[in-house]
Amino acid sequence: MNYKGLKFKCGLEVHRQLSTHKLFCDCPSLVNDPAKASSIITRKLRSTRGETQEHDKAAAYEAQKDKTFVYEGTKDSSCLVEFDEQPPKEVNSKALTTAIQIAQLMDCELIDQIQFMRKTVIDGSNPSGFQRTALIAVNGTIKTNKGKVGIESICLEEEAAKKIKTNKDGVTYRLDRLGVPLIEIATDATIKDPEHAKEVAELIGMIIKSTGIARQGIGSVRQDVNVSILDQPRIEIKGFQELKDIPLVITKEVSRLLEMDKKKKVWEAHVRKSNPGGSTSFLRPMPGAARMYPETDVETILIDKELLDSIELPELISEKTLKLEKQYNLPAHYARILVEDDNFTSFVDTFSSVKPKVIAQVLVEVPKEAKKRFKVNVTSEHIREVLELVHKGDISSNMIKEAVVDLAKGKKLDLKAYKGVTDKAIKDAIKGILAQQKEPSIGSVMGALMQQFQGKLDGKQASRLVAEALK
Numbered sequence: 001m002n003y004k005g006l007k008f009k010c011g012l013e014v015h016r017q018l019s020t021h022k023l024f025c026d027c028p029s030l031v032n033d034p035a036k037a038s039s040i041i042t043r044k045l046r047s048t049r050g051e052t053q054e055h056d057k058a059a060a061y062e063a064q065k066d067k068t069f070v071y072e073g074t075k076d077s078s079c080l081v082e083f084d085e086q087p088p089k090e091v092n093s094k095a096l097t098t099a100i101q102i103a104q105l106m107d108c109e110l111i112d113q114i115q116f117m118r119k120t121v122i123d124g125s126n127p128s129g130f131q132r133t134a135l136i137a138v139n140g141t142i143k144t145n146k147g148k149v150g151i152e153s154i155c156l157e158e159e160a161a162k163k164i165k166t167n168k169d170g171v172t173y174r175l176d177r178l179g180v181p182l183i184e185i186a187t188d189a190t191i192k193d194p195e196h197a198k199e200v201a202e203l204i205g206m207i208i209k210s211t212g213i214a215r216q217g218i219g220s221v222r223q224d225v226n227v228s229i230l231d232q233p234r235i236e237i238k239g240f241q242e243l244k245d246i247p248l249v250i251t252k253e254v255s256r257l258l259e260m261d262k263k264k265k266v267w268e269a270h271v272r273k274s275n276p277g278g279s280t281s282f283l284r285p286m287p288g289a290a291r292m293y294p295e296t297d298v299e300t301i302l303i304d305k306e307l308l309d310s311i312e313l314p315e316l317i318s319e320k321t322l323k324l325e326k327q328y329n330l331p332a333h334y335a336r337i338l339v340e341d342d343n344f345t346s347f348v349d350t351f352s353s354v355k356p357k358v359i360a361q362v363l364v365e366v367p368k369e370a371k372k373r374f375k376v377n378v379t380s381e382h383i384r385e386v387l388e389l390v391h392k393g394d395i396s397s398n399m400i401k402e403a404v405v406d407l408a409k410g411k412k413l414d415l416k417a418y419k420g421v422t423d424k425a426i427k428d429a430i431k432g433i434l435a436q437q438k439e440p441s442i443g444s445v446m447g448a449l450m451q452q453f454q455g456k457l458d459g460k461q462a463s464r465l466v467a468e469a470l471k
């Protein structure tokens with residue numbers, strides 16, 4: 001597809017939860033509180049005029065559904081702030097400094113007076129009918145393989161409550177997730193094609209993760225995609241959790257828009273949600289500026305030199321990965337995985353007689369293989385125990401996999417079984433083979449050795465000894 005010819009325009013909005021406590025109270029960032037609800041309230045929400053004295057279209061659309069909302073709170077993950085029965089406390093300073101770090105890593109201009117706003121949200125996901133959000137920075141850039149992409153804005157906001165049940169009269173929400181700090185990053189519309197959108201989302205994710213306090217796991221990240229073609233109104237697609245789905249959904253949406261354009265259909269800008277399989281469906285009208293008004297319960301925050309001087313920039317995961325790759329001469333895909341596994345450097349330091357490359361290979365490959373072939377789960381403790389034995393010389397380094405898998409299967413290690421083969425035993429065997437073969441070659445002797453020792457032979461060790469014998 002010629003995306004340039006289609007006047008393809010595409011921008012992303014990436015939302016990522018932070019693992020600090022909540023943004024305006026001391027409740028933890030606990031989005032799946034297993035505890036039973038300790039307090040329940042029921043509310044109806046209606047649309048009010050925003051700062052521009054107009055009703056927001058999206059808010060009005062939701063209000064006309066006249067739903068009843070039920071909110072479940074639990075003792076440990078929600079307090080009066082979530083129920084909107086008590087004013088917000090001071091803004092979470094860790095969340096704020098993280099937002100500033102991210103802005104600096106993306107070369108943004110920081111806003112020097114941060115003002116939280118109330119954004120009208122009346123789908124029920126906020127008991128107060130609004131979500132607090134503040135613009136932190138604007139006009140940044142990130143460098144991708146297809147050129148620079150602009151960062152239009154970085155906001156710090158409150159996560160919405162989690163929908164747990166829907167019926168014909170209304171919706172039940174849980175308040176554990178409400179108020180968890182959320183970083184929202186919006187790019188400009190210069191993304192060049194569907195694959196590029198995925199790269200941009202990955203890059204933004206990596207930068208946020210580099211701060212060390214991005215929440216991990218299901219639901220911790222969401223991407224919205226804005227797309228338009230042929231100068232037509234833009235479509236926003238919500239609800240991607242998986243990066244890998246981005247190219248497919250955009251490709252399908254572009255085909256849908258092209259089809260509409262061919263049939264001379266007209267459409268207004270609106271929000272759609274992504275469905276399994278890559279299709280999209282109408283969600284609601286596009287919200288406008290009418291839904292914002294200042295939050296007067298939260299003081300304006302000055303971003304002064306003192307605050308900025310106290311913030312240190314974290315090293316990017318991409319830079320750490322390159323370093324790791326070079327320092328230990330690792331394949332790039334190993335480095336990408338191991339940069340997020342503290343066990344690697346810790347094992348390399350502790351078990352200095354085992355080659356880092358061997359440790360890397362064990363950490364990356366053995367758990368995968370054990371799961372696939374033997375249906376057992378290898379833990380880092382299994383690996384640690386075996387590496388220790390290799391380090392002490394109790395078992396051969398080419399028997400690591402067997403030993404780790406046996407441990408994971410719950411077997412007791414019989415050290416003799418993992419001894420491997422000594423130089424002497426191989427040399428003796430080579431002598432015997434040479435006495436039998438008329439025209440020995442490296443290949444023929446290796447073949448005979450392999451047969452003799454079955455899987456226990458270290459190929460490198462054996463070929464070194466065979467080469468010596470044939471010299």
Ligand SMILES: [Zn+2]
Nearest residue numbers: 025027078079
């Ligand atoms: Zn709270």
